[in-house]
Amino acid sequence: MRETIRFLLSETDCSIAGLPPTMTVLEWLRTEARACGTKEGCAEGDCGACTVVLGEVIDGRLRYRAVNACILFIASLDGRQLLTVEHLRGPDGTLHPVQQALVEQHGSQCGFCTPGFVMSLFALYHAGGGADRQAVQEALAGNLCRCTGYRPIVDAALAACAGPPADRFAANAAAIAARLQALATGEPLGLTHASGKFLVPRSLEQLDGLTQTWPDAVLLAGGTDAALWVTKQYRALPEVIALDRVEGLDTVTEDDSLLRVGASATYEDALAALAWHWPEFARMVRRVGSRQIRNRGTIGGNVANASPIGDTPPALIALGATLVLRAAGERRRIAAEDFFLGYRKTALARGEYLEAIEVPLPAPGQLFAVYKVSKRLEQDISAVCGAFALTLDGGKVASVRIAFGGMAAVPKRAVQTELSLLGQLWTQDSVALAMEALDAELAPISDMRASAAYRKLVARNLLLRFQLETAPLSDAAVRLSEVAA
Ligand SMILES: Cc1cc2nc3c(=O)[nH]c(=O)nc-3n(C[C@H](O)[C@H](O)[C@H](O)COP(=O)(O)OP(=O)(O)OC[C@H]3O[C@@H](n4cnc5c(N)ncnc54)[C@H](O)[C@@H]3O)c2cc1C
Ligand code: FES
Numbered sequence: 001m002r003e004t005i006r007f008l009l010s011e012t013d014c015s016i017a018g019l020p021p022t023m024t025v026l027e028w029l030r031t032e033a034r035a036c037g038t039k040e041g042c043a044e045g046d047c048g049a050c051t052v053v054l055g056e057v058i059d060g061r062l063r064y065r066a067v068n069a070c071i072l073f074i075a076s077l078d079g080r081q082l083l084t085v086e087h088l089r090g091p092d093g094t095l096h097p098v099q100q101a102l103v104e105q106h107g108s109q110c111g112f113c114t115p116g117f118v119m120s121l122f123a124l125y126h127a128g129g130g131a132d133r134q135a136v137q138e139a140l141a142g143n144l145c146r147c148t149g150y151r152p153i154v155d156a157a158l159a160a161c162a163g164p165p166a167d168r169f170a171a172n173a174a175a176i177a178a179r180l181q182a183l184a185t186g187e188p189l190g191l192t193h194a195s196g197k198f199l200v201p202r203s204l205e206q207l208d209g210l211t212q213t214w215p216d217a218v219l220l221a222g223g224t225d226a227a228l229w230v231t232k233q234y235r236a237l238p239e240v241i242a243l244d245r246v247e248g249l250d251t252v253t254e255d256d257s258l259l260r261v262g263a264s265a266t267y268e269d270a271l272a273a274l275a276w277h278w279p280e281f282a283r284m285v286r287r288v289g290s291r292q293i294r295n296r297g298t299i300g301g302n303v304a305n306a307s308p309i310g311d312t313p314p315a316l317i318a319l320g321a322t323l324v325l326r327a328a329g330e331r332r333r334i335a336a337e338d339f340f341l342g343y344r345k346t347a348l349a350r351g352e353y354l355e356a357i358e359v360p361l362p363a364p365g366q367l368f369a370v371y372k373v374s375k376r377l378e379q380d381i382s383a384v385c386g387a388f389a390l391t392l393d394g395g396k397v398a399s400v401r402i403a404f405g406g407m408a409a410v411p412k413r414a415v416q417t418e419l420s421l422l423g424q425l426w427t428q429d430s431v432a433l434a435m436e437a438l439d440a441e442l443a444p445i446s447d448m449r450a451s452a453a454y455r456k457l458v459a460r461n462l463l464l465r466f467q468l469e470t471a472p473l474s475d476a477a478v479r480l481s482e483v484a485a
């Protein structure tokens with residue numbers, strides 16, 4: 001296997017060998033490359049001060065994506081282009097349009113956050129043009145500024161990102177894509193260092209072999225959970241197998257009955273398909289972390305991480321998703337709700353990995369909602385997340401699946417609550433009884449995000465909200481007027 005990380009640092013061929021593979025790109029930039037424009041704020045993906053842009057060839061086209069350098073390992077640079085704030089100015093010193101707009105709109109004061117904002121805006125500038133206020137807010141939700149205030153920054157974004165990209169990076173895109181594709185040929189990367197081994201398979205067959213040889217290796221998808229074990233807990237990762245270069249593992253496909261999300265598909269890769277079939281699901285996914293997190297983080301990682309407050313498992317359970325698990329080329333399928341065995345304990349056997357998530361396409365008339373309750377809209381972890389899927393027949397509940405995050409040690413399906421609703425009229429009276437069942441069925445804990453009592457109240461009310469939003473309007477209107485009276 002190849003022992004050298006090869007990538008483009010802007011337009012320069014760059015190689016790294018002999019460094020710990022889990023050194024972060026931020027640390028490498030500041031201490032090895034001596035490029036200190038990229039700043040460290042939180043070192044956990046929250047503040048955006050370290051935002052850089054990765055160029056990757058996706059579907060034959062060069063795409064620029066903003067990511068957090070503080071939780072990106074240097075080994076993940078292999079085969080990619082890395083752009084930092086140092087690279088945007090033209091050879092004659094001309095500022096990039098996003099930098100110029102920030103100057104003109106007075107979008108910087110102390111300047112600590114500015115390189116991160118510049119890079120997020122650069123990625124937005126290259127996203128296709130025509131960014132409106134909502135697109136700007138989404139692109140900048142992962143960048144915090146303590147002193148300027150966001151209005152001038154948003155104004156700069158609106159001014160700079162109004163049209164299609166027309167900078168030297170756009171002009172050079174085909175040539176860079178060809179160079180990246182050339183880098184992707186030859187032997188796969190396999191780094192051995194005193195601090196640990198980092199293996200980057202390119203095919204499912206290679207991944208099958210490596211997971212059998214190294215069954216205890218950490219499987220690294222986007223690393224937005226796992227990288228924090230290194231940056232925050234100072235853990236060594238002696239064996240890592242990266243999933244983000246395995247061909248076919250990141251595909252999102254569908255047939256007549258299923259949407260299939262490959263385990264290494266990022267949130268951003270999966271968004272369009274989710275938005276098409278379940279707009280509510282996509283709306284919630286847009287609240288997972290920030291654009292930088294969603295550009296690297298995967299639904300597969302969210303599931304395999306098995307956090308009780310991960311945002312996608314409740315929706316996947318409510319939608320009746322099946323997980324495809326694979327070991328040594330053999331597949332088995334398991335219902336999403338059966339995957340979570342205990343606190344951060346999953347049904348994955350040693351040497352087995354998650355290959356894909358299969359979600360049945362909505363049945364005609366399926367009603368679905370997922371609600372994330374957190375203190376902030378973006379960049380916040382849920383206190384409670386509730387997901388509901390329902391079909392009605394003649395006003396009665398023909399099928400229902402309900403799942404919650406934050407209400408137990410695992411993402412949990414509320415089976416008793418479902419049973420209390422089955423066959424009942426979809427009215428507030430039925431829901432009132434179901435709320436009692438829910439109370440008896442789920443026993444959340446109190447922690448820094450919310451008390452158990454708060455969580456119980458929220459869970460009840462989310463069920464009521466779902467009923468109010470989906471019941472025939474006449475019923476809801478009558479009941480609301482009763483409440484008002
Ligand atoms: C700033 C910040 C904000 C965040 N906000 C949210 C949020 O709003 N909501 C939320 O739910 N989460 C949030 N997260 C957590 C994280 O982004 C998500 O859980 C994400 O989906 C993890 O995906 P990943 O690809 O980065 O996983 P990784 O970090 O690569 O992996 C996570 C775990 O899953 C395992 N794993 C990954 N892929 C596989 C596989 N195919 N087979 C077997 N095991 C596998 C890894 O070994 C590891 O144990 C946030 C994280 C950060 C840093
Ligand atoms: S330093 Fe805060 S997001 Fe990276």
Ligand code: FES
Pocket residue numbers: 107108109110111112113114144145146147148
């Ligand atoms: S300009 Fe000071 S933090 Fe943003």
